[in-house]
Amino acid sequence: MSKQSARETRAERAAAALEVQRRQERRRATLMIGGVVLVILAIVVGGFLINRARDTSTDVAAPAAGSGDYGVAIGDKSAPHTVVIYEDFLCPYCGELEKATHSELATLADEGKVYVEYRPFNLLQTDYSANAAAAFKVVLDASGPDVAKKFHDLLYENQPEEAGPYPDTGWLVDKAVEAGAEEGQVSDDITQGTGKAWVEDASAAASDAGVRGTPTILLDGKVFQDGRTVDDLANNLLAQLQ
Amino acid sequence: MKEWFGVVARLVTGVVWIVAGAIKLPDPATSVQAVRAYQLLPSAIVPTVGQLLPIVEIVVGLTLVLGLLTRGAAVVSSVLYLAFIVGIISVWARGITIDCGCFGGGGFDPDAASQYPWEIARDVGLLLLSLYLVWVGRTRLAVDNLIFRATTTPAPEGR
Numbered sequence: 001m002s003k004q005s006a007r008e009t010r011a012e013r014a015a016a017a018l019e020v021q022r023r024q025e026r027r028r029a030t031l032m033i034g035g036v037v038l039v040i041l042a043i044v045v046g047g048f049l050i051n052r053a054r055d056t057s058t059d060v061a062a063p064a065a066g067s068g069d070y071g072v073a074i075g076d077k078s079a080p081h082t083v084v085i086y087e088d089f090l091c092p093y094c095g096e097l098e099k100a101t102h103s104e105l106a107t108l109a110d111e112g113k114v115y116v117e118y119r120p121f122n123l124l125q126t127d128y129s130a131n132a133a134a135a136f137k138v139v140l141d142a143s144g145p146d147v148a149k150k151f152h153d154l155l156y157e158n159q160p161e162e163a164g165p166y167p168d169t170g171w172l173v174d175k176a177v178e179a180g181a182e183e184g185q186v187s188d189d190i191t192q193g194t195g196k197a198w199v200e201d202a203s204a205a206a207s208d209a210g211v212r213g214t215p216t217i218l219l220d221g222k223v224f225q226d227g228r229t230v231d232d233l234a235n236n237l238l239a240q241l242q
Numbered sequence: 243m244k245e246w247f248g249v250v251a252r253l254v255t256g257v258v259w260i261v262a263g264a265i266k267l268p269d270p271a272t273s274v275q276a277v278r279a280y281q282l283l284p285s286a287i288v289p290t291v292g293q294l295l296p297i298v299e300i301v302v303g304l305t306l307v308l309g310l311l312t313r314g315a316a317v318v319s320s321v322l323y324l325a326f327i328v329g330i331i332s333v334w335a336r337g338i339t340i341d342c343g344c345f346g347g348g349g350f351d352p353d354a355a356s357q358y359p360w361e362i363a364r365d366v367g368l369l370l371l372s373l374y375l376v377w378v379g380r381t382r383l384a385v386d387n388l389i390f391r392a393t394t395t396p397a398p399e400g401r
Contacts, residue, residue, distance in 0.1 A: 043301055044294075048297050052289075093350065
């Protein structure tokens with residue numbers, strides 16, 4: 001064996017050993033990456049499950065339709081479905097929902113298919129939200145549920161922009177009269193905001209029930225959120241009641 | 243130089259993720275509501291996304307700050323920033339005015355339209371930093387450098 005070929009063999013052996021070592025290293029790196037990825041995934045899944053358990057979005061425990069103290073109901077209490085809608089007179093999505101559902105729900109209620117209770121409260125903490133809901137209470141007491149429901153519909157039909165400017169209490173009196181209230185019976189109380197204590201109680205009751213936003217819809221006592229947009233939500237809700 | 247800029251990119255994107263996730267963590271219901279406000283995802287998966295996001299944000303942030311699987315974390319970070327940019331552009335284009343919910347909060351916000359350009363610009367900046375990390379992969383002061391330390395030298399020595 002020549003000196004040169006001996007050197008070559010030695011070099012080959014060294015190269016082969018190095019190759020083995022590299023392969024082992026790649027294997028170690030792959031295992032390491034796999035292990036770290038598994039640990040990370042376990043943390044993400046665990047954290048997700050904990051977070052899911054802590055999510056209170058659908059934990060609304062509200063009084064059943066017709067049994068609350070803070071709303072106006074339409075339809076027959078023994079209808080096969082009940083709907084409760086928590087809303088703020090200024091909230092734009094409530095306005096959209098009302099536009100898409102108020103006449104349909106009224107028709108379904110007339111047909112005996114659903115019993116609907118609207119529960120206005122002051123979510124947005126604006127003067128208009130408070131004044132409008134307080135006026136609603138005055139109309140409800142002075143003129144009864146039918147006029148109050150009409151007043152409620154009129155307020156949504158003529159809803160102001162959330163950013164303002166807000167109409168004053170005189171405008172609310174006009175709408176109440178338009179809905180069928182006796183001006184003499186409601187004017188002073190609306191102007192003086194007599195219903196505001198009731199609005200605060202209604203808002204506290206909504207918050208205690210776990211209502212976190214408006215509109216919050218309860219179909220047969222359960223939070224109803226099936227819909228990407230407000231219109232989807234409205235259509236899906238109506239479809240459930242047919 | 244490149245490796246040190248990578249450290250800066252890791253810290254900036256990572257800390258932003260950790261802060262964004264940590265603010266959302268205490269209140270999953272708000273996080274779910276913020277996702278719903280985009281009116282983009284089917285309502286069936288909205289809660290899952292809302293509950294999952296804060297955790298993913300914190301984990302991605304931690305891995306970036308630590309420099310653990312930097313390239314993989316940077317890929318996830320890029321995908322998330324891209325999704326947020328698309329989301330904000332989408333609500334802006336549809337005329338929906340919401341708080342982006344990026345750092346908690348979320349839902350309707352009448353002044354949102356004026357915020358969108360700045361939010362998009364911020365997310366594009368963070369996306370670029372993330373993509374830079376995908377490109378360089380290796381950076382200084384990273385856990386990767388400890389756990390993936392090479393035990394062989396690149397060229398055969400031949401004793």
